[in-house]
Each structure stands twice: as structure tokens, then as C-alpha cells.
Amino acid sequence: MFQLYKKRNFNELVGDTFSFFKLYGRHYFRNYLIVNGGFVLILLVLVFFLFKVFYEGTLSGLSNGGPGNQFDSFIAENFSLFLGFGGLSALLLLIISLISYLYPVVYLDLLSRKKDFDTAEITQVVKSKIGKVLLFFILSMFTAIPLIVLAFMLSFALVFILIGIPMILILIPAAGSWLSLSFYNYISTDDDYFVSLSKAFQMMKSKFWPIIGSTFVMYLIVQAIVGTISMIPYIIGVASVFTTLEDPGTINSESSSPFSFFIIMMLLTFVLSVILNFFMQNLLLINNGVIYYSIREELENNTPKSDIDLIGTQSE
Numbered sequence: 001m002f003q004l005y006k007k008r009n010f011n012e013l014v015g016d017t018f019s020f021f022k023l024y025g026r027h028y029f030r031n032y033l034i035v036n037g038g039f040v041l042i043l044l045v046l047v048f049f050l051f052k053v054f055y056e057g058t059l060s061g062l063s064n065g066g067p068g069n070q071f072d073s074f075i076a077e078n079f080s081l082f083l084g085f086g087g088l089s090a091l092l093l094l095i096i097s098l099i100s101y102l103y104p105v106v107y108l109d110l111l112s113r114k115k116d117f118d119t120a121e122i123t124q125v126v127k128s129k130i131g132k133v134l135l136f137f138i139l140s141m142f143t144a145i146p147l148i149v150l151a152f153m154l155s156f157a158l159v160f161i162l163i164g165i166p167m168i169l170i171l172i173p174a175a176g177s178w179l180s181l182s183f184y185n186y187i188s189t190d191d192d193y194f195v196s197l198s199k200a201f202q203m204m205k206s207k208f209w210p211i212i213g214s215t216f217v218m219y220l221i222v223q224a225i226v227g228t229i230s231m232i233p234y235i236i237g238v239a240s241v242f243t244t245l246e247d248p249g250t251i252n253s254e255s256s257s258p259f260s261f262f263i264i265m266m267l268l269t270f271v272l273s274v275i276l277n278f279f280m281q282n283l284l285l286i287n288n289g290v291i292y293y294s295i296r297e298e299l300e301n302n303t304p305k306s307d308i309d310l311i312g313t314q315s316e
Contacts (some may be wrong), residue, residue, distance in 0.1 A: 002016075002019060004084060004111055004293045005112070005294075005296065005297040006293075006294060007298050009210060010209070010210040010213050013211075014218070017214075017287040018220070020286055028107060030080060031107075031119050031122050031274065034229040035119070035123055035126060036100060036105060038316050039092055039096045039099070039113060040274075040275070040278060043092040043093060043096060044274065045266075046085055046088060046089045048267065050082070050085050050272075051263070051270075053081065060293065080217040084249050086311055090143050099126060100198065100278055100282075101131050101183065101285065104282055104286050104289055105289065106122060107128065108184075108188075108289040108293065109125070109187070132187060136182075136187075139193050141198070143193075144179060148178075152168070152175075156168070170248065172216075172219070172221075174208075176284070176288075178197075178201065178287035179200075180285065181204065181291065182199075184289060190263060203292070204289075206298065207298075219284065220282060221283065222280045222283055223256040227281060229272060230273040233269045
């Protein structure tokens with residue numbers, strides 16, 4: 001059984017993140033797809049049609065020998081279409097992002113209180129917390145994020161004297177962890193926004209290097225997986241252009257087939273990147289949750305309480 005409230009060192013912060021997915025991965029991602037999968041699918045369909053219309057207009061301009069004028073007129077004629085689809089895509093992306101950040105927090109909060117819960121319970125809690133999520137991100141835009149941007153600007157300014165490079169490497173996971181721990185505390189408790197920022201900062205101070213180290217490792221794993229898998233169709237598309245391209249001065253409907261395949265591969269690259277980013281960010285968010293409950297255990301000593309609560313269930 002996975003123990004959420006547990007004192008952990010660096011190795012356990014990383015290892016228990018993978019242990020969580022080993023034990024609960026199927027249940028976790030099945031409910032994630034139910035709660036958020038429909039929005040992701042609609043977004044991908046919209047992106048596909050935008051890509052299709054854009055590609056056909058570009059290819060039409062190339063075939064007519066006047067790419068500049070043809071392309072400008074194509075954009076002008078379909079401006080309302082691009083604006084509408086673009087606005088709808090942006091709205092969907094916002095909804096998906098809010099749910100994606102909220103879902104792991106809700107899941108771990110439910111797991112901390114009960115061992116068995118279904119999709120209906122998850123959906124109910126997610127809906128009830130949407131307002132808090134919006135408020136958190138709005139307030140962060142005017143408070144925490146400007147402070148983080150200022151810190152990054154200072155670090156970049158110090159790159160010229162070399163000290164800025166390690167500062168940036170530390171600041172990236174530190175900023176992400178601070179916001180994530182604040183978000184976990186804000187959603188999981190009744191604390192207000194600024195109290196959550198303060199508590200998250202104290203949590204960071206209590207185990208700074210284990211938190212930075214585990215978060216940095218997760219960033220590397222996520223970027224390596226997303227970058228490697230999403231680059232495969234891109235490389236195939238580029239290779240197809242260079243291996244089948246004829247005279248670059250003569251582009252017609254027949255010789256444009258390598259470009260068609262390249263565009264398909266580019267679209268596939270984008271789709272894979274979107275899907276992988278949404279799914280793989282769960283690794284980061286769950287890791288932050290493991291960190292959050294680990295530090296709460298050190299501060300609140302919840303394990304004895306949990307053990308007492310389990311006595312009755314074990315006797316049954």
C-alpha cells in the first residue's frame with residue numbers, strides 16, 4: 001500500500017513518485033482521460049483542421065507560382081476562420097491546463113483521506129475547485145510570477161560572470177516547486193493565497209536540496225521522454241523531403257508530395273508533443289505532491305493518526 005504521509009529523503013522523493021504510478025497508474029490515468037480526455041480530443045481536432053486549411057492555402061500559393069501574394073490573400077479571406085478556431089483553441093487549452101494542474105492535487109487529496117474513490121467523486125471535487133484554481137493563477141500573475149521573472153532576469157544578468165548559470169539551474173526547479181507547493185496547499189486546505197505562498201516557502205527552506213534535486217531529476221526525465229518521442233516524426237519528415245526532393249525551382253502538385261508528407265509529420269510531431277506534455281506533466285505534479293505530503297508529515301506527524309484510523313478497517 002502506498003503511504004502518502006511519510007518522511008522522505010531525496011531518493012525516496014524520486015522513488016515513491018514512480019511507486020505511486022506503479023500502484024495507482026491505471027486508476028489515475030483512466031480517470032484523467034475521463035475527466036480531461038474529451039477536451040484534449042476536441043483541441044486536437046481543431047488543431048488538425050487549422051493545420052489542414054493552412055497547409056492547403058500555402059500549397060495553393062506555391063502551385064500558382066506566387067507564394068507571397070497568394071498566401072496574403074488566403075490569410076485575408078480566411079481571417080475570421082483562423083480567429084474563431086484560434087480563440088476556441090485558446091479557450092480549450094486554458095480549460096485543459098486548469099484541469100490538468102488541478103486533477104493530481106484532487107486525486108492525492110482524496111487518496112490522503114480514503115483508499116477507494118470513483119470518477120464521480122473526482123469530478124465533483126474538480127468542479128468545486130475550479131474557482132480557486134482561476135483565482136490562484138490570476139493572483140500569481142500579479143504577485144509570485146513577477147517575482148520569479150525578476151529573479152530570472154537577475155540570474156541571466158549574472159551569466160556573464162558565470163555565477164548566473166548555476167543560479168538558473170537552481171532557480172528553475174525552485175520556482176516550479178514553490179508555485180506547485182503553494183498550489184497544493186491552497187487547493188487542499190482552507191488557507192488563503194498568501195498564507196499558502198508563505199507556507200510553501202517555509203516548506204522549501206525545510207528541505208531545500210532534496211526538493212530541488214528531485215524536481216530537477218523529474219524535469220530531465222520529462223524533457224528527455226517528450227523530446228525524444230516527439231522528434232521521431234519530425235526527423236522522418238525532414239528525411240523524406242531531402243531524399244525525394246527534385247528541382248527546388250519547380251514545385252507543382254506532383255512534386256509537392258514530399259512536402260505533404262513533411263507537413264503530416266509536423267502535425268504528428270505537434271500532436272505528440274501536446275499529448276505527451278499533458279500526460280508527462282503528471283509526473284512532475286505527482287512528484288510535487290509527494291514532496292508536499294512528505295513535508296506535511298514532518299510538520300504535522302500525520303502517520304500515527306493514519307495508523308489509528310486504519311485499525312478499524314484492518315479488523316474488518
